[in-house]
Amino acid sequence: MSAASRSAVDAPAAVQATSLCKSFGGVPALRDASLTLRPGTVHALVGANGAGKSTFVKILAGLEKPDAGEVKVRGERVIIATPDRARQLGLNFIHQELNLVPRFTVLQNMALGYSLPTRAGLVSWSAVRRRARSVLARFDSSLSLDADVSTLSVSDRWMTSLGRSLMHEPQAIAMDEPTASFTVEEAERLYGVIHTLTSSGVGVLYISHRLDEVLELSDEITVFRNGEVVGRHHRGDLDRTELTESIVGRRVRDLRHYQSEAIGISSDHHPAEAHPPVLSAQNLKAGKRVVNATFDLRRGEILGIAGLVGSGRTELARALAGADPLTSGSMLLDGRTYSPHSPRDAIARGVALVPEERRSEALVLDESIDFNINLATMRQNRMRRWAPLLSPSRARSAAREYVDSLSIKSASTKQDVAHLSGGNQQKVVLARFLRTNPRVLILDEPTVGVDVGARAEIYELVKSQTSRGTAVLLISSDFEELEICDRVAVMREGRITTILPANKAGTNTLTALCYHHEEEQ
Ligand SMILES: Nc1ncnc2c1ncn2[C@@H]1O[C@H](COP(=O)(O)OP(=O)(O)OP(=O)(O)O)[C@@H](O)[C@H]1O
Numbered sequence: 144m145s146a147a148s149r150s151a152v153d154a155p156a157a158v159q160a161t162s163l164c165k166s167f168g169g170v171p172a173l174r175d176a177s178l179t180l181r182p183g184t185v186h187a188l189v190g191a192n193g194a195g196k197s198t199f200v201k202i203l204a205g206l207e208k209p210d211a212g213e214v215k216v217r218g219e220r221v222i223i224a225t226p227d228r229a230r231q232l233g234l235n236f237i238h239q240e241l242n243l244v245p246r247f248t249v250l251q252n253m254a255l256g257y258s259l260p261t262r263a264g265l266v267s268w269s270a271v272r273r274r275a276r277s278v279l280a281r282f283d284s285s286l287s288l289d290a291d292v293s294t295l296s297v298s299d300r301w302m303t304s305l306g307r308s309l310m311h312e313p314q315a316i317a318m319d320e321p322t323a324s325f326t327v328e329e330a331e332r333l334y335g336v337i338h339t340l341t342s343s344g345v346g347v348l349y350i351s352h353r354l355d356e357v358l359e360l361s362d363e364i365t366v367f368r369n370g371e372v373v374g375r376h377h378r379g380d381l382d383r384t385e386l387t388e389s390i391v392g393r394r395v396r397d398l399r400h401y402q403s404e405a406i407g408i409s410s411d412h413h414p415a416e417a418h419p420p421v422l423s424a425q426n427l428k429a430g431k432r433v434v435n436a437t438f439d440l441r442r443g444e445i446l447g448i449a450g451l452v453g454s455g456r457t458e459l460a461r462a463l464a465g466a467d468p469l470t471s472g473s474m475l476l477d478g479r480t481y482s483p484h485s486p487r488d489a490i491a492r493g494v495a496l497v498p499e500e501r502r503s504e505a506l507v508l509d510e511s512i513d514f515n516i517n518l519a520t521m522r523q524n525r526m527r528r529w530a531p532l533l534s535p536s537r538a539r540s541a542a543r544e545y546v547d548s549l550s551i552k553s554a555s556t557k558q559d560v561a562h563l564s565g566g567n568q569q570k571v572v573l574a575r576f577l578r579t580n581p582r583v584l585i586l587d588e589p590t591v592g593v594d595v596g597a598r599a600e601i602y603e604l605v606k607s608q609t610s611r612g613t614a615v616l617l618i619s620s621d622f623e624e625l626e627i628c629d630r631v632a633v634m635r636e637g638r639i640t641t642i643l644p645a646n647k648a649g650t651n652t653l654t655a656l657c658y659h660h661e662e663e664q
Pocket residue numbers: 167168171172190191192193194195196197198199239552553562563564565566567592594
């Protein structure tokens with residue numbers, strides 16, 4: 144804890160929430176949840192998918208009304224009925240789904256909700272611009288105020304949201320999974336920003352599934368499980384394993400368990416090497432970003448793809464899965480020419496992509512979990528192979544199987560996916576594509592926003608698919624996650640520059656290769 148934050152311990156809490164309760168349709172999401180955020184400190188809020196973290200934050204933000212409980216801000220009891228009220232109280236929020244207006248500029252987005260200074264009845268944009276510039280300068284951001292937010296990377300969009308919060312000089316700020324899709328360096332930049340904020344006395348409520356960063360950053364940690372507080376800790380009180388167990392409520396296997404060595408296969412001589420390629424890509428060029436990609440994906444292996452945001456990984460995945468056409472190059476699937484003209488065509492040939500943008504690209508939000516899981520496999524649910532009639536019970540039992548094996552937290556499989564927590568939505572999308580039993584499974588950032596227990600379940604499922612011969616292409620910005628791969632390809636500026644065996648693909652090497660630092664071999 145910094146000197147500033149130590150002295151802040153005696154100051155009145157920035158926010159003190161006591162015994163908050165909230166149910167949705169009779170199902171409790173929060174039960175007697177209490178938490179005290181002190182000025183000048185980082186307080187992490189952790190818990191499994193659906194534990195109630197976002198709900199808790201939404202109550203403080205005036206977006207949800209609690210059924211019971213009270214909130215004090217700097218010692219005064221308050222009712223936060225609207226987001227405006229929260230702002231007046233000095234509370235600011237960067238929610239899990241960023242509410243930026245596409246096609247507005249960074250400046251316009253930052254000005255939203257800010258009481259615009261006027262001169263002779265006209266908005267003084269030059270004053271707003273000055274203010275916005277000084278806010279961005281506080282965290283050394285090189286964002287252009289005139290850039291259209293739709294053209295920005297995920298992390299820059301997030302920084303725009305942060306900029307918007309800081310326009311108001313908040314006393315407390317809540318960040319709901321900021322680093323979920325950040326690269327290592329982007330996350331480092333955010334930690335710097337957080338340090339600047341706490342040094343100036345701001346209290347930061349920090350929600351994350353990345354436990355290493357939680358342990359590193361936080362002065363205090365509160366653990367939610369099923370809407371209840373099950374643990375309160377101070378810096379240094381507990382280690383990663385203890386924190387994991389507290390979140391999940393049971394022991395969880397270490398990531399290393401999923402590595403080839405740990406399951407008795409040496410990565411120097413992985414049997415996948417003897418396997419023929421399932422998918423061969425030769426000099427692929429696609430969209431604006433994929434310039435030249437050549438690789439083989441072998442039966443039963445997991446091939447990772449490391450790269451920075453914008454390096455062309457997602458565009459490559461889309462081309463492989465028939466979502467975007469190739470400009471040039473060729474592909475073979477099981478030795479035969481493969482040029483899918485749509486995702487549906489790719490799925491029919493056995494190539495499935497679980498996309499990164501799950502909410503907008505993959506989910507039908509006002510349909511049930513049942514419907515969404517079965518969306519790509521309607522045919523398997525026919526009563527008879529030749530009959531057009533669908534068997535709802537077969538569809539439902541398939542959905543239930545995945546709800547169990549991936550621990551999708553929901554009231555029933557008939558529930559709309561719109562109201563599932565972020566991580567549980569991700570699991571629904573994954574279940575849909577696992578159910579197609581693909582020859583090639585492409586996962587684009589599969590565990591973003593997924594809790595540590597469910598991650599283990601996802602790796603378990605992926606491994607069981609590879610043992611049945613499925614070849615997996617795994618795109619991940621989390622270099623630790625790439626440890627489950629047999630080989631890792633590095634993509635830089637649209638090109639696959641290197642392919643490394645697992646034992647050579649440590650975090651430092653990958654970072655260096657992605658950024659093209661001197662250490663590159
Ligand atoms: N508007 C809503 N209607 C119905 N149920 C809801 C609604 N909002 C949240 N829930 C339910 O409340 C529970 C808590 O959800 P919440 O979003 O707070 O979880 P979370 O801890 O933020 O999870 P994640 O880590 O996945 O983001 C979940 O079971 C979710 O399905």
